[in-house]
Amino acid sequence: MSNRAPAVQARDLTKTYPGGVTALRGMDLTVESGTVFGLLGPNGAGKSTTVKILTTLARPDSGTATVAGHDVLDHPDRVRRAIGVVAQKSGADPVATGRENLRLQARLHGLRGAPLRERVDALLDRFRLTDAADRQVRGYSGGMLRRLDVALGLVHRPEVLFLDEPTTGLDPEARAAMWDEIARLAGEEGLTVLLTTHHLEEADRLAAHIAVVDRGRVVVQGTPHALKGELRGDAVHMELREPVGEAGRTLLSGALTALPGVYEAFFDGRRVSVRAEDGAAAVPALLAALERAGAGVASATVARPSLDDVYLRYVGRRYAEAEAEAAATDGTAGLTLAGGAR
Numbered sequence: 001m002s003n004r005a006p007a008v009q010a011r012d013l014t015k016t017y018p019g020g021v022t023a024l025r026g027m028d029l030t031v032e033s034g035t036v037f038g039l040l041g042p043n044g045a046g047k048s049t050t051v052k053i054l055t056t057l058a059r060p061d062s063g064t065a066t067v068a069g070h071d072v073l074d075h076p077d078r079v080r081r082a083i084g085v086v087a088q089k090s091g092a093d094p095v096a097t098g099r100e101n102l103r104l105q106a107r108l109h110g111l112r113g114a115p116l117r118e119r120v121d122a123l124l125d126r127f128r129l130t131d132a133a134d135r136q137v138r139g140y141s142g143g144m145l146r147r148l149d150v151a152l153g154l155v156h157r158p159e160v161l162f163l164d165e166p167t168t169g170l171d172p173e174a175r176a177a178m179w180d181e182i183a184r185l186a187g188e189e190g191l192t193v194l195l196t197t198h199h200l201e202e203a204d205r206l207a208a209h210i211a212v213v214d215r216g217r218v219v220v221q222g223t224p225h226a227l228k229g230e231l232r233g234d235a236v237h238m239e240l241r242e243p244v245g246e247a248g249r250t251l252l253s254g255a256l257t258a259l260p261g262v263y264e265a266f267f268d269g270r271r272v273s274v275r276a277e278d279g280a281a282a283v284p285a286l287l288a289a290l291e292r293a294g295a296g297v298a299s300a301t302v303a304r305p306s307l308d309d310v311y312l313r314y315v316g317r318r319y320a321e322a323e324a325e326a327a328a329t330d331g332t333a334g335l336t337l338a339g340g341a342r
């Protein structure tokens, strides 16, 4: 970890949109310089609103934030010079070529002549776009377009790069390639990357630190390893033959956690998840306890705790459930976990 000042610091940010939707309820964040930080949460958790405030596109109702040492409210122009922003939607001009897009961006940042050409060539090379440089962007694949977007965000050598859902809409191969690119950014260039994602696996793979966001605040943060490590033992997931009601859940929960070496039980429809000191050893007793309580079990699996289990532990519901809830409230198609909900 670096001993430089944090790249991003936010304290107690709140924001309620006109119409009464409260997006942030006391958001606190500290992002160390030179790291990849993941803001992880389901759709509607408040990630984009946080990024809008940190990139000076929105004002909080209360709270403070600094980015690259500059206060976002007092010195928005300094913040803008220090950051690169790659929005969810591409900012590239589809009828211009990749090179033209980069040249324009470089000119907007005051580059001219040889330094401009060198910077554009270096970025085309760095993001494997040299061969496609003189083709119109509208013919680019999803992966190429995302790489161009990141290159556009880096033209002026920002200290902090904001990546909003960097792999949404990419196929698995392009997503894996993008993950490599992002990992390289922080590793090689000392850049700080703040990425927002609702993709559990993405946060797990890329981020040195993760803040799990739910309903406008951070519920837990730490390294993915530490977060998973805090969950002692194994996760045992069981599928019941029938869903259980509220009263049944309390009863079953009591019966399960009374077993030796079993810590916690969570219910989600027909799914029951417990954490157990030794998952495999606990399964027979768990199955017997459920059968005794009249709940038949269709299947059981044992796994090491995942970020999904971390989410369940701190938020009290499954990640996919939170996504579905957000989609139902917003009317958006929020279920794009793409293999991440484990």
Ligand SMILES: Nc1ncnc2c1ncn2[C@@H]1O[C@H](COP(=O)(O)OP(=O)(O)OP(=O)(O)O)[C@@H](O)[C@H]1O
Residues within 6 Å of the ligand: 017, 018, 019, 021, 022, 023, 041, 042, 043, 044, 045, 046, 047, 048, 049, 050, 198, 330
């Ligand atoms: N301009 C706006 N006006 C009113 N409500 C808004 C506006 N922008 C966001 N919201 C609401 O604020 C809440 C938080 O939204 P936000 O976009 O910050 O979440 P998010 O975690 O980034 O989700 P997503 O990935 O879908 O963007 C949501 O309930 C959303 O509907």
